[in-house]
Amino acid sequence: MATRFTVKGLRASIEGKEILKGIDIDIRGGEIHAIMGPNGTGKSTLASALMGHPKYEVTEGEVLLDGENLLEMEVDERARAGLFLAMQYPSEITGVTNADFLRSAINARRGEGNEISLIKFIRQLEAKMKELEMNPEFAHRYLNEGFSGGEKKRNEILQMMMLEPKIVILDEVDSGLDIDALKIVASGVNSMRSEDRGFLIITHYQRLLNYIKPDFVHVMMQGRIVKSGGPELAERLEAEGYDWIKEELGIVDETVGQA
Amino acid sequence: MSTQLNAPVSRENIEALSQGRGEPGWLTDIRKEAAALAGTLEWPRPEKMRIDRWKLTAFGVDRHPELAGDLSQLPEEIRASLPQDAANLVVQRNSGAAYRNLAEEWKAKGVIFTDLETAVREHGDLVKKHLFSVVKADEDKLTALHAALWNGGVFVYVPKNVEVEVPLQAVLYLDDAEAAFAPHVLIVADANSRVSYVDRVLASGAGRSAVAVHHAVVEVVAGPGALVRFASIHHLPESVTDLSIRRATLANDARIEWIIGDLNNGNTLSVTKSDLKGNGSTSDSKLITIGTQSQNMSITTHAVHYGLSSESEMETRAVMRDSATAIINGVTKIEKGATKANGHQTERVLMLSPKARGDANPILLIDEDDVKADHAASVGRVNEEQLYYLMSRGIDREVAERLIIRGFLEPIVSEVPIEAVREELERMIEGKLNA
Ligand SMILES: Nc1ncnc2c1ncn2[C@@H]1O[C@H](COP(=O)(O)OP(=O)(O)OP(=O)(O)O)[C@@H](O)[C@H]1O
Ligand SMILES: [Mg+2]
Numbered sequence: 001m002a003t004r005f006t007v008k009g010l011r012a013s014i015e016g017k018e019i020l021k022g023i024d025i026d027i028r029g030g031e032i033h034a035i036m037g038p039n040g041t042g043k044s045t046l047a048s049a050l051m052g053h054p055k056y057e058v059t060e061g062e063v064l065l066d067g068e069n070l071l072e073m074e075v076d077e078r079a080r081a082g083l084f085l086a087m088q089y090p091s092e093i094t095g096v097t098n099a100d101f102l103r104s105a106i107n108a109r110r111g112e113g114n115e116i117s118l119i120k121f122i123r124q125l126e127a128k129m130k131e132l133e134m135n136p137e138f139a140h141r142y143l144n145e146g147f148s149g150g151e152k153k154r155n156e157i158l159q160m161m162m163l164e165p166k167i168v169i170l171d172e173v174d175s176g177l178d179i180d181a182l183k184i185v186a187s188g189v190n191s192m193r194s195e196d197r198g199f200l201i202i203t204h205y206q207r208l209l210n211y212i213k214p215d216f217v218h219v220m221m222q223g224r225i226v227k228s229g230g231p232e233l234a235e236r237l238e239a240e241g242y243d244w245i246k247e248e249l250g251i252v253d254e255t256v257g258q259a
Numbered sequence: 260m261s262t263q264l265n266a267p268v269s270r271e272n273i274e275a276l277s278q279g280r281g282e283p284g285w286l287t288d289i290r291k292e293a294a295a296l297a298g299t300l301e302w303p304r305p306e307k308m309r310i311d312r313w314k315l316t317a318f319g320v321d322r323h324p325e326l327a328g329d330l331s332q333l334p335e336e337i338r339a340s341l342p343q344d345a346a347n348l349v350v351q352r353n354s355g356a357a358y359r360n361l362a363e364e365w366k367a368k369g370v371i372f373t374d375l376e377t378a379v380r381e382h383g384d385l386v387k388k389h390l391f392s393v394v395k396a397d398e399d400k401l402t403a404l405h406a407a408l409w410n411g412g413v414f415v416y417v418p419k420n421v422e423v424e425v426p427l428q429a430v431l432y433l434d435d436a437e438a439a440f441a442p443h444v445l446i447v448a449d450a451n452s453r454v455s456y457v458d459r460v461l462a463s464g465a466g467r468s469a470v471a472v473h474h475a476v477v478e479v480v481a482g483p484g485a486l487v488r489f490a491s492i493h494h495l496p497e498s499v500t501d502l503s504i505r506r507a508t509l510a511n512d513a514r515i516e517w518i519i520g521d522l523n524n525g526n527t528l529s530v531t532k533s534d535l536k537g538n539g540s541t542s543d544s545k546l547i548t549i550g551t552q553s554q555n556m557s558i559t560t561h562a563v564h565y566g567l568s569s570e571s572e573m574e575t576r577a578v579m580r581d582s583a584t585a586i587i588n589g590v591t592k593i594e595k596g597a598t599k600a601n602g603h604q605t606e607r608v609l610m611l612s613p614k615a616r617g618d619a620n621p622i623l624l625i626d627e628d629d630v631k632a633d634h635a636a637s638v639g640r641v642n643e644e645q646l647y648y649l650m651s652r653g654i655d656r657e658v659a660e661r662l663i664i665r666g667f668l669e670p671i672v673s674e675v676p677i678e679a680v681r682e683e684l685e686r687m688i689e690g691k692l693n694a
Binding site: 052054074075093095101 | 642643644645647648649650651652653654655656658659662663665666667668669670
C-alpha cells in the first residue's frame with residue numbers, strides 16, 4: 001500500500017494555551033511538502049504534536065498514517081509505525097554512544113529475536129556516515145553531547161537514513177548548517193526520496209528548497225496553514241517576505257499564543 | 260562466637276589472636292592499644308546518618324583459609340570473578356589470604372604485592388613504617404576496631420621510578436557466614452613510580468546470607484611524583500554492613516585516581532579522602548552508587564588541600580530506587596597557605612522512586628584567598644526530554660529509561676582499567692537496576 005499521511009483538523013495546546021488551531025495536511029508517498037512561516041507561528045509545535053511530545057495536548061483532530069490512528073499511540077509506537085522527526089533542538093544524552101543508541105533504535109523496530117547483526121549494523125552505519133561526510137569517531141561519541149549545531153543536524157539525518165521511516169518531518173534541519181553541510185544533508189534527504197516515503201520539511205529559507213525540490217509549500221501563521229501552493233510560493237516568500245500574505249489575509253500579528 | 264562490636268574488644272582476646280598468628284610484638288601492641296581505644300571512642304558521625312544505630316555487632320570469628328596453589332582449588336562460584344591468567348592477583352577469602360601471585364618480572368624490579376599479613380612477616384620494617392600512618396587507629400571507634408581486628412589484607416610496594424604496567428588485582432570475598440572479614444589495604448608508591456590497583460569486595464556461597472560487618476581501611480602513600488590509580492568495587496549482600504575508609508596522602512606532584520563503585524545491597528559507610536600534602540599534588544575521584552530496597556548509605560568524598568597549586572576533582576553519581584537512602588557528601592577543604600589550589604566537585608543524584616531519598620551535600624571549606632573552588636550538585640529524575648528523544652526513535656520507555664540510567668553511570672564505569680572487571684561491574688549495575 002502506498003504511504004499516506006493525513007492530518008485533519010488538528011488542534012493542540014500547551015499549558016492550556018491553544019497553539020495549533022486546526023491543521024490539515026495530506027501527504028502521499030513520494031511527495032515533499034514544505035512548511036514555512038515566521039517565528040513563533042506553531043511549526044515546531046505541529047512537529048512535536050505529531051510525534052507525541054508529552055507537553056503538547058492534542059484537543060481535536062485526527063492523524064492517520066496508512067490508516068492507523070497515530071494519536072492513540074505512544075511516542076515510540078508512532079516511530080515504529082514509520083514516523084520520524086528530525087528535531088530543531090535534539091537532546092544530548094551522556095553515556096549513551098551514538099552507535100549503541102542507533103542499534104537500540106533499529107532493534108526496537110525489528111523486534112526481539114530479529115536483531116540486526118553487529119557486523120551488518122556497523123557496515124551500514126559506516127556507509128551512511130561516509131555519505132554524510134561524518135567523522136567515523138562520531139559513532140562512539142555520546143549522543144549529541146558536545147556536537148556543534150551542524151553536527152547535530154547531520155546526526156539527525158544519519159538517524160533518518162538508518163531508520164528508513166515512511167514519513168519524515170525535518171524541523172529546521174538547515175539552520176546552523178554551512179553551505180557545504182547543507183548540500184550534504186540535502187543529498188542525504190534526496191537519496192531517501194522514494195515512492196513510499198513522504199517528507200514534511202519545516203524551513204525558513206528557500207536555499208534548502210533549492211536542493212530539495214518541494215511539491216507543495218504551506219505557509220503557517222497563527223497556528224494555521226493560511227496559504228498553500230507550489231514551489232513558486234517559496235520563491236516569492238524568499239523575495240518578498242510575509243507581509244503580502246498578511247495583508248491579503250488581514251493578519252496583524254502572525255504569531256500564536258503570545259496572549 | 261562473634262565479637263560484640265559495641266562492647267570493648269578485649270585486649271586479651273586480641274593479644275591471643277595476634278600471637279596465634281605469629282605477629283611481631285610491634286603489631287600486637289598496635290592491636291592491643293587499639294582494642295582499648297575502641298572501648299572509649301565513639302562511632303563516626305557522618306552528616307544526617309546515624310550509623311551507630313546500624314546493626315554493628317557481627318564481627319565474626321577468625322577463619323583463615325588454606326593458601327591455594329592455583330585457582331582451581333578455590334570454589335567454582337568465586338572463580339567466575341577471578342582473572343583467567345591468575346597473574347598479579349591476591350585473593351582474600353574470609354579472614355585471610357587464599358591466593359597470591361606476582362609475576363617474576365615485577366618481583367625482579369622490587370615490586371611487592373602480597374597479602375598484608377605475609378608482608379608483616381616478610382617486609383616488617385616497610386609495613387611498620389606506613390601501617391596506620393595515613394588512617395590513624397585512634398580517630399574513632401571504627402578505625403580503632405579495625406586496627407585491632409583487621410585480617411588478610413593487601414600490601415603493594417612500588418620502588419622509586421618503577422612503572423608497573425599491568426594492573427594489580429585483588430578479590431576479597433566472604434563465603435563463610437561466621438567469618439571475620441576485615442581487610443586492610445596498604446599501598447606505598449615510592450617517588451616517580453606508577454601503579455594501578457583494582458579490587459572487588461564480594462560475597463559468595465554462604466557469605467551471601469551472612470549477617471556480618473565488613474570493615475576495611477585503605478591507606479595509600481604516594482611519594483613525590485608517584486601516580487596511583489585505585490579502583491574498587493564493593494558488592495556485598497543486604498545482610499552485610501560495609502564500613503570502608505579509604506585515604507591517600509600525596510607528596511609533591513603525586514597523583515591519586517580513585518574509581519569507586521559502591522554497589523552493596525546493605526548499609527554502607529564509604530569515605531574516600533585525599534590529603535594533598537605536596538605542592539602540585541592532584542587527586543581525581545570518581546564514584547558511583549546505586550541505592551536499592553531499604554538500604555542506607557553515607558557516601559563521602561573528601562579532598563584536603565595543603566600543598567601549593569594542588570588540585571582535586573571529585574565526581575559522584577548516585578541512582579536511587581525503592582526506599583533507599585543515600586547521603587552524598589563532597590567536602591573540599593583548602594587549608595591556609597595552599598595558594599593556587601583548585602578544587603572542583605560534582606554530585607549528581609538520579610531519583611527513580613518517590614520513596615527514595617538522595618541528598619547531595621557539597622561542602623566547601625576555604626581558609627585561603629588565592630584559590631579556586633567550586634561545586635555543582637543536582638538531584639533529579641530521568642529527563643523527560645531525553646526520554647522523548649529516545650522514544651521518538653522507536654525505543655520503548657523502559658529501554659529508553661535504562662539507556663539513560665546506564666548512560667548516567669557510564670562516564671565513571673568506563674574508567675575502570677580492566678575490561679573483565681568493567682564487564683562484571685556492568686552486570687552488577689544491571690542486577691541492581693533489575694532487582
Ligand atoms: N513548551 C512551551 N511552553 C510554552 N510555550 C510554548 C512551548 N512550546 C511552544 N510554545 C509557544 O508556542 C508558540 C509557537 O512555538 P513554535 O516553537 O511552534 O514556533 P515555530 O513556528 O516553530 O517558531 P520558530 O520558527 O522560531 O522555530 C510560541 O509562542 C511558543 O512560545
Ligand atoms: Mg520551530
